[in-house]
Amino acid sequence: MDSLIRRLQAFRLGENESSPDDSHKSESGKGTMLAQKLISTGTLGAANRGRLLQALYDIGASSRADLARVTGVTRGTIGGIVQPLLDQGVLAEGEVIPPNETGGKPATKLWFSKDARPICAVLLLHDRVSACLVSLEGEVYAQHAVDFPKNVANSADAFRIISTCVEKAVAFGKPILGIGVAVAGMINTETGTIVTVSLAPFLDGFPLETELNKRFGVTVCVDQDTRALLVGDRWFGQGRGRRNFASVYIGETLGGALYLDGHLYRGPAGAGGEIGHTTVDIKGRMCQCGRRGCWETIASSKWLRTEAKVRRLPRPLSLDVSRLLTLADKDVPGARELIRDYTFNIAVGLANLQQFMAPNFIVIHGDIVRGGGPILRLIQESFHDLVFHRPGDDIALAFGDGECLAALRGAASLLLSELLNFVI
Ligand SMILES: [Zn+2]
The missing domain is CATH 1.10.10.10 (Winged helix-like DNA-binding domain superfamily/Winged helix DNA-binding domain)
Structure with missing residues (x-):
């Protein structure tokens, strides 16, 4: 303190x-x-x-x-x-x-106050929606989650599922202050409209903020999930009291968000943060965005599984970083090399972010966090080799809290920032 x-x-x-x-x-x-x-x-x-x-x-x-x-x-x-x-x-x-x-x-x-009205927080992924209540102290409770059925055809069906999930959380008791929504996709933050969510085309162009406001009659804030993670880090996590830091999500997709000189930087209408689609290999693999050699093509969970298959590791299609560590402990051939390559690939994008914007402190979220201390140390080693150091610089990487809780706290924090007129 x-x-x-x-x-x-x-x-x-x-x-x-x-x-x-x-x-x-x-x-x-x-x-x-x-x-x-x-x-x-x-x-x-x-x-x-x-x-x-x-x-x-x-x-x-x-x-x-x-x-x-x-x-x-x-x-x-x-x-x-x-x-x-x-x-x-x-x-x-x-x-x-x-x-x-x-x-x-x-x-x-x-x-x-423990009696203050809570915030309803919603996390919207391509295949699942979660909702809960978050107290002003950051306590998460009354959690509900629903998977989208395979046959969702349009936004009206999807919205029915989303609003039912919100209703269940809200039914817990006290009136809510409002609703904060973190979406794993691109958002127009001027209008609160979903631009696109990969693998969930039925959500494209849906005016989520307006529709939730009409349905529940409270203030609603919608933003992309990585920025929600950053705002959650700012109020409840490792970004507390900092003027500059970044939050980066590393899982099936990659995204980043920046807090610079005491302000969240969104870019025009929320277009910033697509760090996963910065080019790191001009002759690299095709990316899901249609371009070639994006950072996401060498640092996502999908890359890890694909490489595990190429390198003939056991059960590659269900591999995550935690099982990869277990394989390395058992001296399974190729496991250690894959860990080294993966953590280096991750460090490349983080180093690019540091070199250009100098956030000096980066909180890492997503599937990679399951690797714990050993994986963080390897990423740090490569990262420190890749960035310039100036005398007196204090540059650090850290893993964030458990994935779902961090995202839900982040969604609540979006609303908190708006309602209480925070500087963010
Ligand atoms: Zn891309």
Whole structure:
């Protein structure tokens, strides 16, 4: 927690985007830098509220004095923002901190109320939809999942299945704040419409955000799954308190999302993030996107299975990285070489991302995470060989949380960011 506070204080006093009222000069000595303080005019209450809640997520349950210190305003200003959130049941007073030796009144720690309305989170894959409730603390419950039957012919059939799944989660109890949806496909984030989902053509062009809003009468946010993972990492995972990082999904498909200078970068209408389709081999294999030599053609789970077959490993068509490790432990011929090649291929794309955008911290999600520490270490070795190092650079890779939970928390986080006016 101390390192998080240090990181936050560093960003408050340094390298920041300016806000309408951010006229306070930085103490760093560089006159062009502006400090990111809470905005003090009453008309900007929503932005202040967003920044305060962002700070609370970053440092955990905190007293008003801690929040005043981290956000750079007076305790009076904090009180003015906190009171309506307590009245609305978003926040609650928690643990009492006894007065220190110098005296003063006892303080209480503020945190998200257990009674606050939850968010409905939906994960939409080409063959399956999952829905659940997520509390403001990130607790996932009331999970339901349905496989799409093989004979789904059109978007109306698919939407009936999706909305029934949402209804089951929502039926659990309290009214919901809204619905966040992570889709394993391309999304037009301006309109909340699905552009395309590979292997599920019946979803192409479907206005999911509008239809869910009509059906359930609450705010709905729809985005692609990798960006949802990134937002989930930002609020509940290893991206907490960071100004720059990337999240990358490595499984049947590959995708990436960037958090740069304190903002999620989506690209126009959400077109960014197609890192799986950057070319790494101009004479390489054909990709499912119709182009040749994309990173996805050498780093997806499909590549791993295809290579396992070529290299005559046992049961190649059901191979994943966890079983591959077991084969290597048993000295099955070719297993170690395949692990080395696969982790190198993965490192190539991650190194390209690092070289171009310098996120300096990359959270990896997807099937690859099943490989655990041994696979992460091999990816790290190749990655560090492939990127430039400048003195003082701190560049790291990490594996994310369990796949489905991370995606559902991410879907909820999309809505959270929208509703509570976070800076993201
Ligand atoms: Zn491609």
